[in-house]
Amino acid sequence: MNFFIRTKKRLSRYLNAFFKKRQSRIGIYGPPNAGKTTLSNRIVRDWTGDALGPVSEIPHETRRARRKEGITISNQNGNRVTIDIVDTPGVTTKIDYQEFIEYGMEKDEAVKRAREATEGVAEAMHWLREDIDGVIYMLDSTLDPFTQVNIMLVGIIESRNLPVIIVANKIDLPDASASAIRKAFPQHPVIPVSGLEGNNMEELYEKMLEHFG
Amino acid sequence: MAHKCTQCGREFQDGSNVILKGCPSCGGKKFLYIQPQDMHKDVLEEKSIKQIAEETKEQFLEIKDDKKRPETARTPKRVEMYDRIESITVINPGSYELNLEKLAESDELVIRMGDDDRYLVDIHSMSNSSKSKKKKYKKR
Known part of the structure; x- marks a missing residue:
């Protein structure tokens, strides 16, 4: 039996070498304003020098999924993984243009933003179903992680058997609590980072190598 | 006491x-x-x-x-997320409710317009045909 397993492994290695499998697509998911684009920009800038998209304090700044291909992450031990990063619109169950008006937006613009954001969520869910091989789930560690969206979305990701890393973002803020997120999702690795300041990114990259490699 | x-x-x-x-x-x-x-x-x-x-x-x-208890004392009855057939509810232009479970299941779009049980079925999203067509009907 062992002989068969060994042969199968060897064969799949050869086949992979000949027919190069497409790079893993890692989707950055999470509720609006968790810092998905900030983290995506940080990862892309750290490894390619580029940026992925604009950020804003108004929720739903990212309303279309954005992809950056061929990002190679490596460590000192020589481990490396090449991935595509997909920055997705914030996932939520309710989008109301009134929320944007509170940020000083004109009504027409706010309604347009709400419509685009709704399309964006549908698109993010489409990506999750078909094109994503692994997920970085972003959470704002200053907020309560026990929300309907978080529990539902992590459940959906789990049901698809996708590898997931939970990122507790905004640890640079005084009321951040990564431990609350650890408690909420003990079944997944939780990495506290500050996407804005770049704190603890090394640990995230190590975990990405381990999980998505 | x-x-x-x-x-x-x-x-x-x-x-x-x-x-x-x-x-x-x-x-x-x-x-x-x-x-x-x-x-x-x-x-x-x-x-x-x-x-x-x-x-x-x-x-x-x-x-x-x-x-x-009298009807008014209870919280309004809401259909569970999982039992809903619509993927998106348009409460009014610019206000939307999204059914993530349904959106994660498929691209097929059933849109509910407001609270009066009017539904829009996006037939295009349900077929692979390039001939797109939208049909609107009243459920009630």
Whole structure:
């Protein structure tokens, strides 16, 4: 039996070498304003020098999924993984243009933003179903992680058997609590980072190598 | 004033909110108000709860089931997320509710317009045909 397993492994290695499998697509998911684009920009800038998209304090700044291909992450031990990063619109169950008006937006613009954001969520869910091989789930560690969206979305990701890393973002803020997120999702690795300041990114990259490699 | 379960005799301190769902021991829904000095009287003086009630002339407290409560007292009935058929609800232009479960399942779009059970079915999203066509119908 062992002989068969060994042969199968060897064969799949050869086949992979000949027919190069497409790079893993890692989707950055999470509720609006968790810092998905900030983290995506940080990862892309750290490894390619580029940026992925604009950020804003108004929720739903990212309303279309954005992809950056061929990002190679490596460590000192020589481990490396090449991935595509997909920055997705914030996932939520309710989008109301009134929320944007509170940020000083004109009504027409706010309604347009709400419509685009709704399309964006549908698109993010489409990506999750078909094109994503692994997920970085972003959470704002200053907020309560026990929300309907978080529990539902992590459940959906789990049901698809996708590898997931939970990122507790905004640890640079005084009321951040990564431990609350650890408690909420003990079944997944939780990495506290500050996407804005770049704190603890090394640990995230190590975990990405381990999980998505 | 303390409460005493009329079914099993268990006593509860004044203001105890444990009894709001019924007696935790026997599930009884009827409680007698009793003075602190009358507590344990049924055991000590071998009296039935009915006798104590007659002696003390205190009122009964009856916990009502949710079902028996008037309609207005209950939270409005909402269809569970999983049971809903629509993927997106358009409450009004610019306000949307998204059913993530449905969106994660497939690209097929069923859109509910407002609260009056009007649905839009995006046929294009349900077929692979390039001939796109949208159909609108009233369910009710």
